[in-house]
Amino acid sequence: MQRYLDHNASSPILPCALKAWQEAAVNASGNPSSMHWAGRQARRVLDDARDVLADYFSVESGAVVFTSGGTEANNLCLAGVLGKRTGAMCISSTEHPSVLNTATALCKQQQRPLVLLKVNQHGQIDPDDVCAQINAETAMVSIMLANNESGVVNSLADVGAYCRSLGVPFHVDAVQALGKIPVSFNGVKADFLSCSAHKVGGAKGTGALIQRRGVLLETWMHGGGQERKRRSGTENIAGAVAFAAALNQCDFSACTALRDHFEQVLLTAMPDIVVHGAAATRLPNTSFFSVPNMDGETLLMQLDLAGFAVGSGSACSSGKREPSHVLRAMGVSNPLARSSLRISFGAEHTTEDALALVAALLRVRRLLQKMAGIP
Ligand SMILES: Cc1ncc(COP(=O)(O)O)c(C=O)c1O
Known part of the structure; x- marks a missing residue:
């Protein structure tokens, strides 16, 4: 799917x-x-x-x-x-x-x-x-x-x-x-x-x-x-x-509850995840976070293989991946900035989508840790 x-x-x-x-x-x-x-x-x-x-x-x-x-x-x-x-x-x-x-x-x-x-x-x-x-x-x-x-x-x-x-x-x-x-x-x-x-x-x-x-x-x-x-x-x-x-038709209003629930489940499953801008007023549909010790692009590609299209915070210029200038401006370290992923929900999403994403991220993270020899 x-x-x-x-x-x-x-x-x-x-x-x-x-x-x-x-x-x-x-x-x-x-x-x-x-x-x-x-x-x-x-x-x-x-x-x-x-x-x-x-x-x-x-x-x-x-x-x-x-x-x-x-x-x-x-x-x-x-x-x-x-x-x-x-x-x-x-x-x-x-x-x-x-x-x-x-x-x-x-x-x-x-x-x-x-x-x-x-x-x-x-x-x-x-x-x-x-x-x-x-x-x-x-x-x-x-x-x-x-x-x-x-x-x-x-x-x-x-x-x-x-x-x-x-x-x-x-x-x-x-x-x-x-x-x-x-x-x-x-x-x-x-x-x-x-x-x-x-x-x-x-x-x-x-x-x-x-x-x-x-x-x-x-x-x-x-x-x-x-x-x-x-x-x-x-x-x-x-x-x-x-x-x-x-x-006059677009409606992201239901996304706040979904995004908040997603982040709650995400942080329960992986408490070391850092959610950026969580203390500020944010768009209802956006969750931008870092998965420590993981490369954001690799996570994105693995999630893509699992059927999830998500964004990352880094920009690719002349083949060299730069950490997000947004995160750098927020004082986030380069390694943490390089481990970022952006999820942006739409009106069509349900709790099931959010939970499936958390489960996939957990699986991908375990797989990558295993490949890197991390217990
Ligand atoms: C804040 C902001 N400004 C400008 C743009 C550029 O818009 P467009 O894709 O229509 O050129 C984007 C697109 O992502 C954006 O997020």
Whole structure:
């Protein structure tokens, strides 16, 4: 039996989203920029999807810029804002690579300072510390609402309010938080917010950047001037429609009880396991833990052989496995960081899945210990 427990990587498309996608692909096949009836029809369908996102975030329709996903939304925002402002760029040290690597590359290119904001041992930024590091000269601040590896949720309202008072653009990567916890664009006083369809049961390759009216964004995706000149290129109508359909249907609320039960059983079976971010507010579906003296990638591969698709916290770059930068930022030792696994549940999972995973992990661990000659 195969079990998919990697919803933070990508959540399978929901039936309502698939249906909406198919209908839009067939019925809105014109180019929304065309002036004839087919173009107008496509435009209407696209604008309806835009309105759903706008309602969700309590913004006007013009605030929604459809993109090819979370990575593009982050790139669009960071490059677009930095093109308009001087000064240092501030991001948290646990950002997703689509913010971390983009900020690093842009700051290097533009020879501006990059400030990496520290997180505590639970993986959270300290709002007071962040506010102490920014001033009116800061180019922009970008902090994720929830971390993709640990699921740890940041408290952003004070940072947003402080940025607003200074006139410093504030970007929130809400890709992982969307659909799992309430996301309030206006509540965190964000100027920009990134989101992605395939994390909420939409189709891969669709996302959006929400832009507050009046904040400046330099266009760098030149072409036909679509999305109000902010993101040229013919829009992915079916993707946008599926995103809208999924957004109102996805539901991870039952995952909290399941995840907590899973961790309780896991820790009873293997008391030396370290659960990362357990003391912080976390996404309901995420459990990120280390199995001491085991290699996370090996565990992942063994679990894969047993039919369990799970995530690991390490990134593979040029064949060399690096321990998770998120865990390193949390002060976790390299050996422990290398032994991490991420489980991310979805609405379809039951206690049986959680218990089967614990049993498989126990078996795999014993097998690997035996192979290493550990009694
Ligand atoms: C926090 C966060 N930001 C951005 C992204 C990138 O989104 P996409 O896969 O749509 O490019 C991800 C994807 O895992 C993510 O978790």
